[in-house]
Amino acid sequence: MTTGTIIAIFGAAIAAFLACMGSARGVGIACEAGNAVVAEDPSKSGKALLLEALPGSQGIYGFVTAFMVLMQLGVIGGTIAQLTIEQGLYYFAACLPIAIVGYYSAIAQGKVCATGMNILAKKPDDSIKGVTAAALVETYAIFSLLVSLLLVLNFPG
């Protein structure tokens, strides 16, 4: 295995672990707030779950990016590609957007979801508006995921 390949795998690793770490924190923040609401009124657990699950998507995005990189490197189902250092750095750079934006947007989204729990507690009929607000944060995670994926998929070779 060449140094380039190792660098590319590093990229896949940080895409997965940073984005997943962000999601873990985001979901954690939302769940803490959600449990307080559910403790008051257990019948709201369904809607609370929706808000709690939202910051989880960045983890999926990180996972998807890492998976695509590993696929292309042949780590999954194939022979491992021997990359030059430049090629390895290309993959590494490709992984950065979703790794970093995924991390921060998941936490930001977690906070929005936590305040969304207030809507759920006080005006349950309007709780969808909390979801809407949280989905706006998601936009940036999706953009960065797309940049990462476009870079990975269009690897010039």
Added chain:
Amino acid sequence: MISKMKKLMLVAARGDIDSITNDLLWMSAVEIRPAETEAEEGLAVCDTSSEIAEYERRAAVLSEAVDTLAVYGSKKNKKGGAPAFAFAFTRESFEELRVRTDEALEKAEKVRMIARENAAYRSEINRCDTEILNLRPWLKLDIPLSLESTASTDIIKGSLPYDADLPGISIELSDECEGAIVGEVSRDRAYIYIYAVFLSGDREKLTACLSRHGFSKMSFGQYNGTCAEEIKRLKEEKLQLEAKIDENLSKIKEYASDRRFIESVYDYIGSVLEKLKMKNQFICTENTFILNGWIPAEAVKRLKDKLSSYECYYELSDPEEGEEVPVMLSNTKFASPFESIIAMYSYPKYGTFDPTFIMGIFYAVIFGLIMQDVGYGLLLAVGCPLLIKLMRPKESTKKMLKAFTLCGISTIICGVLFGGYFSDFPHQIAVNFFGASTDTLSDMALLFNPIENNMGFLILTLAVGVVHMVTGMLIKAYMLIKEGDVFSAVFDVGSWLVLFAGIGCMAVFPPIGKWIAVIGALMLVFTQGRDSKSIIGKFFKGLYSLYNIINYLSDLLSYSRIFALGLSGAIIGQVMNILGTLAGRNVVGFIVLIIIFVFGHVLNLALSIISSFVHTARLQYIEFFGKFYIDGGRPFKPASVNTKFSEIKEEAKQS
């Protein structure tokens, strides 16, 4: 379309007040306006607040009974029970519930009493539990708990902190008080439970000594037996209470078959309340009453038919300038579900433009472009009507689900165009299970595959954006022309369109396009500053208006979210498909495939639904509505029979 509203003023005989109110309620087409009480002699609001309070009390009793029955009454008693109470009502059968109100209230009251009795029993059980918990440490003590002294000795009981040095304390005690004995009964994490026996005269010395070590005394004056006996007694008491609760529960179950009946009467009481609240806004004189309200123009004929059987006088007039008129949207069957999307934002102001139909088309198309998957579309198009059937959701949710059904159909169409069948599921199966080569496999997309042709898809989404925004601007022009302001329509909207057309033309045929764009820009520079007073102000303000091109550009780029969401959804689906087929073509591989397929696509579908819904709505609210929409309309809320549990047959509501 925004329905035309008429102001209704009706004067009728006091004797007809009940039947007219009732008729208006069932018509579901009149919104009562609060009376503007005039300070004239003999005019006063018909005060029904005491009746309202009484009926609200009744409604509360019924709803408490319904809640209890919902929890404890078994849902159906199939054998031998009374036939299930009607679910759907006509006007006649609903109003017949009036004579059975007392019966329902009586039953509800009984259910409520039983439920309250049970609540009391439950708190008794809790008390027993706490007592047992408190007594448990003393189980080994085989003298009566209340025994505190014998002929010449005293006994005290209590607890020491868990880390107290009992042998040490014991020695200390025997030094200070002769013959005193300390014994441990039991210990737990926090305390050591002890007793001390000592000569009656030593009490003070002893307690002082024990207190130094953190002793706290416990007394059991109310227990006459030994601890074991007392716990046994409490447990028996608990059993008796539980038996009583069970007995009561079976009594409640007897009422289970009445649940539908009580629910219906609750709904009926709700309609009575609605009528009382209507009346509360009427003005009454000795022999007449006056009613003010709003009615949509299309319902006027029905109103006239209704009122022809009464001796009354009424006036219908157009709303005055500046009056806050409630807004009712009336749309075709296709468009009306999308009113729910409008309602989430804000209704249009009365007299402006209702974009529901046009927005509905764009909503469905953009939603479809984001999801672009035959499989997901089918799930939506089949799932949403199914939910409506099974869940009987309230009207607003129903509309939303209907809108999603239409979006599902659009998703299917886009799926066919862009080749999404649970993302690239057929492709992955063919390649990984049957060894088809990636190259020879014909493309599933009718149009093109967005994953392979990124740029094509991006341009397509931006093109949709252009159409969307231009439509919005044309609506603005239409609104201006309708107001008679043709000048503004031509120069505020038209010049932008000319500019855009020029820019568009430049891409194809630069020499002509350039000049069209210049004409558009000049139109803007010369007209946009017309509000300014000085010539210089006019010029610079006109020039400055060109800066707005930045806003149009950022609006346009905002449509790239369709591209981002659509593509990332497709790729996530693709990853799930690859993961699923990794285990190969065998039994284990097949099981793995099913698990990952279901889990992965449910996850992706959920993510896609949320993002399609939110981002499509955002494109409507900000990029589209921003061009023309005048919000702030108050939704029209006619008085009508609103039921929580029962269904009123549609024809009854209209009659």
